[in-house]
Amino acid sequence: MPEIIKAKEPFTFSTRLHLSELTGLKASDLKELVELLKEVPGSCIYHHTHRFLQQHQYLSPEPPNDFAYWVTSVLGEDELAERLASIDTIQYLTIRALREKIISTIEAYIEKHPRSLKKFASEGEEFYFMKSISFIIASNYVAHDLVEFVDILKKITIDSIYFHIFEARLRLDRKTNDFSYWIETSIGDKELAKKILRLDPYTYTLEDLRKTLIRLIESRING
Amino acid sequence: MAKIEEYIPIVGESVVEDLRLLAARLKGKVIQHVNSTAVGGGVAEILNRLVPLLRELGVDTRWDLMKGGGTFFEVTKKFHNALHSRPCEITQKDFDIFLETSRENIEEVVIYGDIVFIHDPQPIALVDKKKDNKWLWRCHIDISNPNTEVWDFLRNFVVKYDAAVFSSPTFSQKLPIRQFLISPSIDPLSDKNKELPQEVIDSVLEKYNIPKDKPLITQISRFDRLKDPIGVIEAYQQVKRYIDCQLLLAGGGATDDPEGVQVLEETKERAKGDSDIHILLLPQNDIEINALQRASTIIVQKSLKEGFGLTVAEALWKAKPVVASHVGGIPLQIKNKYSGLLCHSVEGAAFGIKQLLNSPDYAKKLGQNGREHIKNNYLLTRHLRDYMLLFLSAYYDEDVVHL
Known part of the structure; x- marks a missing residue:
């Protein structure tokens, strides 16, 4: 087994817990959806594009964001739903850019299919805008090298993995995920950092993502 | 009463560790719950479980009751129905009675909490005692389409709170x-949800003469028109044309409710002549309900209106495939075709049941997904976490809070 490199700085795992805040805003059709998408806080966009990852993390690995799910299950616009679900979220480094992509996708669809404006949600099935309030807490888990890191990775909550991979990158504007950043800057393993960064985490369930990370790091440790 | 450690084998150690981390952040704060009853009803049931666990975690949590006489609770029952958009006549006298009892309680109830957590409309007016502490109002009922007169009256109090919580x-x-948004939860260690040995399940089936030779479709609900027991029978009859199966409608608490007795009679009348329909008026017996749910092939919840519909969570926790109406909190628990099937009609319910009976692998997958979804989102530990986050949120305005 190759020598274990001690990190320059230890990695402290944080966990992210969230509370859903209701806005009282709802959309019954695509026109209202687009109008509200333009004015709701960024926290709403974040909530509806990421909630599914945490709440339904055991499902098949596809990112059915709330907009896509509502458009297909309530309005029956499957083609638009597919377009929304396949937005490559990992490409977008800010919530603002992601919001613009969602809006332009819906507007382009409406222009091509004006009849889609005639579909309405019945009472109780409207799209209710919510936002995520994130609470970030440092856990007691601290890793000083990759062996400790991978051991912790096996037992921490999926909320912690979620935080370091998704939230740190998009919501806290860090542009990369925390794991890759630490492995590159503190362990000095650029290749492993790059491998993790190259994953599209949106196409895994969180448990599969955990397994993949463990596999990548363990195969590195074992040479 | 279960201790917090007992939840670790179910939810994992890290979930309980998160609860401890949060509880530590609430050190020094006193949380004061106020509601109208210590026993009976969903609110008392949940507080009886949550308050001891919060205390065990080190959160100084206390629970006080307001006082009210028979006339007051008649009025609040009327309010309850009106908020559920059921037709009822509300007079100025009703509002006067509500305000009079509220005044007495404002004088008598001692408020000492850093965070005062008021449950449901009965004690809502206590907010007039608000000083520089935090006040939260927990609404446990469906007010999606409320009677505007009653809602406007209550809204005058609601707006004085720091925050409101809905299901x-x-x-x-x-x-x-x-x-x-904080959803209710089920307790995986309660009699209604804990694992049962097969012998217990079999003995309950034997007791009620339910044979095991045909698939069993079950709805567990009190006999109430809003639970649509007749609609369930109609759906079963449509299925029965193609697949030999049996139906179980079981629920309790109809004897003190005149309408309940009538609905039970109508249901029996509709089921007449079919020995494969079992109608059981069960006393409050959580183990038996648990056993019947576990013995079922498919669980149905064909409600016309629903607050949250915790019977769905109970069924999914037992990894049962569920066909349920798209009402109230049910769509939160079931993502259609992922963790169960949603329906809007008798025909839709029948179609869903047939699909599941004919595709047992698919049904099994839905049940497994459903159980995972409940495990991650609707167990008591999540409820504890959300309440602690709610208490903490009273001290922060930001969307991202570093604790």
Whole structure:
């Protein structure tokens, strides 16, 4: 087994817990959806594009964001739903850019299919805008090298993995995920950092993502 | 009463560790719950479980009751029905009675909490005692389509709170205060949800003469028109044309409810002549309900209206495939075709049941997904976590809070 490199700085795992805040805003059709998408806080966009990852993390690995799910299950616009679900979220480094992509996708669809404006949600099935309030807490888990890191990775909550991979990158504007950043800057393993960064985490369930990370790091440790 | 450690084998150690981390952040704060009853009803049931666990975690949590006489609770029952959009006549006298009892309670109830957590409309007016502490109003009922006279009356109190909490997004209203979504939960260690040995399940089936030779479709609900027992029978009859199966309608608490007795009679009348339909008026017996759910092939919840519909969570926790109406909190628990099937009609329910009976692998997958979804989102530990986050949120305005 190759020598274990001690990190320059230890990695402290944080966990992210969230509370859903209701806005009282709802959309019954695509026109209202687009109008509200333009004015709701960024926290709403974040909530509806990421909630599914945490709440339904055991499902098949596809990112059915709330907009896509509502458009297909309530309005029956499957083609638009597919377009929304396949937005490559990992490409977008800010919530603002992601919001613009969602809006332009819906507007382009409406222009091509004006009849889609005639579909309405019945009472109780409207799209209710919510936002995520994130609470970030440092856990007691601290890793000083990759062996400790991978051991912790096996037992921490999926909320912690979620935080370091998704939230740190998009919501806290860090542009990369925390794991890759630490492995590159503190362990000095650029290749492993790059491998993790190259994953599209949106196409895994969180448990599969955990397994993949463990596999990548363990195969590195074992040479 | 279960201790917090007992939840670790179910939810994992890290979930309980998170609870401890949060509880430590609430050190020094006193949380004061106020509601109208210590026993009976969903609110008392949940507080009886949550309060001891919060205390065990080190959160100084206390629970006080307001006082009210028979006439007051008649009025609040009327309010309850009106908020559920059921037709009823509300007079000025009703509002006067409500305000009079509220005044007495404002004088008598001692408020000492850093965070005062008021449950449901009965004690809502206590907010007039608000000083510089934090006040939260927990609405446990479906107010998606409330009687406006009653809602406008209550709204005058609601807006004085720091935040309101609802069980479903559809219940939220346009309000000038913050509103949070916190769903109710089930306790995996309670008699209603704990694992049961097969012998217990078999003995309950034997006791009620339910044979095991045909698939069993079950709805567990009190006999109430809003639970649509007749609609369930109609759906079963449509299925029965193609697949030999049996139906179980079981529920309790109809004897003290005149309408309940009538609905039970109508249901029996509709089921007449079919020995494969079992109608059971069960006393409050959680182990038996648990056993019947576990013995079922498919669980149905064909409600016309629903607050949250915890019977769905109970069924999914037992990894049962569920066919349920798209009402109240049910769509939060079931993502159609992922963790169960949603329906809007008798025909839809029948179609869903047939699909599941004919595709046992698919049914099994839905049940497994459903159990995972409940495990991650609707167990008591999540409820504890959300309440602690709610208490903490009273001290922060930001969307991202570093604790």
